[in-house]
Amino acid sequence: MIQVARIPVLDDNYVWLLHEDASGETVVVDPGEAEPVLAEAARRGWRIGQIWNTHWHGDHVGGNAAIKAATGCTVTGPAAEAGRIPTLDREVAEGDSVTIGGIEAMVWAVPAHTAGHIAYHLPGEAMVFVGDTLFAMGCGRLFEGTAAQMWNNLQRLATLPPETRVYCAHEYTAGNARFAVVAEPDNAEIAARLNEVRALRERGEATVPSTIGRERATNPFMRVHDADGLARLRAAKDAFRG
Template sequence: MTDLEIVRVPAFDDNYIWLVHDPASNETLVVDPGDAAPALAAAKERGWTITQIWNTHWHPDHVGGNQAVKDATGALVTGPAAEAAKIPTLDRTVAEGDTMKLGAHVARVLDTPAHTAGHISYVFDQDGLLFPGDTIFAMGCGRLFEGTAADMYAAMRKYAALPPETRVFAAHEYTQSNGRYALVAEPDNEAIKARMVEVDRLRAAGEATLPTTIGEELATNPFLRASSPEELGERRGAKDVFRG
C-alpha cells in the first residue's frame, strides 16, 4: 500500500497523464504532461501545486506541455539522458541506476528502450508503482519506432521481475484493441477471455481500464509472455497490421 494519491488525467484521444501527490510533503508530480491544460486544471481542482515533471520519452504527446506547466508552477523537469537533445525543457537527466524522490518516496529509473531509443520507466518499489510510459500497456506494448524486438524483450524481462502486485500506470487507453489481438495471439488463454469480458464492460460504460498490475499482465499480455525476442518480434509485427 502507498499513501501517495494518484489521479488519471485524460488527454488528447487516448492519453493518460498521471498526477502523483505526496500528502506528507505536499509535493505533486506529473508524469508525461503532453497537454498542460488538463494537468494544471486537475491539480488546481485538488488544491495541489505541481512541483515536478517526469518524462519517459521525447514524443510530443508526452512532453508537449512541459514548458507551460513549468511556466505556471516552476516545476523541475526530469527525463531520459539519452533523449536530452529532443527534450529542451529538461532540468535534470537520468538513466538506469539513478533515483528520484517525491517527498520521502523513492523511485528508481529503468532503461526501457524500444518504443524510442532512450525511453525510461520509473518504479516506486516501496509503493508498488510503475510508470512505464509507452513501453508496456495493458495486454500490449509500444510500437518499435526506434528500437528492436530484442530491446523490447529486455524491457519486458525487467517488468516481469517486479512483484505481481505492482500497479502499472501506462500512458494510453489501448486495452480493448490490445485484448482483441491477445485473443488471436493466445486463443486458448482463458485469462485473456475472462479479462476481455470486464474490459468490454468498462469501455461500454466509458470507464478506464488502467492502472493494471504486473500480475494481470503476466497472465494476459502476449508481449510480456513472449518466450524469446523472436516471438515478441513476430507478435509485434502481427499486431502492427491487426485489424480486429
C-alpha cells in the first residue's frame, strides 16, 4: 500500500510525497522547493530515496538539488528534457518503468505543456501523477507543444479506470471550474462541482486529487471531441478573466 501526502509549496503548487509501507521507500514527485518537503518527510519519519520529475519547469524541479544533497536520493525524469534538469540520475521515456518498493509505475510520454513532459501511472494502485498535463477541470497551457498532442494525452488518460486518482501539480480548480461553467453552461455536474470547489476553497481546503471519472464528467478539455475543439477551448481559457 502507498500513502500519499500533499505538500503545498510556492504560490499554488503541490508536491506529492509517496511512501510504500512494506519497503519503507519514499518518493517525491515534482519538488518545486526543498524545505517543506524535507520537513514533512522528517515529521512523518519517512526517508526520501527518490525524486520523480514530470518536466523541466523550475516550479517542479527547483528542490531537486537540495533534497538530493540532504538525502542522497536518486532523481528520475524525462530523457527528452535531460539537458534542462541537471540533477537527473536516470532518464526515462515512454514504455520505461520506475518502482517504489515492489510497486511499478509506467512512464507515459505526454508532450504538449513541454516537449518532453511525462506522467507516472501506477496501475496497481489506480494512481496517475500528471504534472501539468491534466488538471482538475482543466489542462496545461501549450507552451512547447500542440493542441493535437494535448488532446491525444487527455484521450489516453480518459481510458484509465474511472476510479483512478489524478494527482496534478497545481491548485487551479477554482479558475478552471469558472471557465468550465461558461464552456458547458448546460452541464449540471459542472455547476455542482463549481459550488463544491468554492466551498472547499473558502475553507482553505485542497481540491485535488481528482479522479478520471470526475474529469470525464466535468472537464471540458477531456470532453471535447477533437483537437481543433481543444485548441479553441485552450485559446478561450487563456483569454478568460472570469
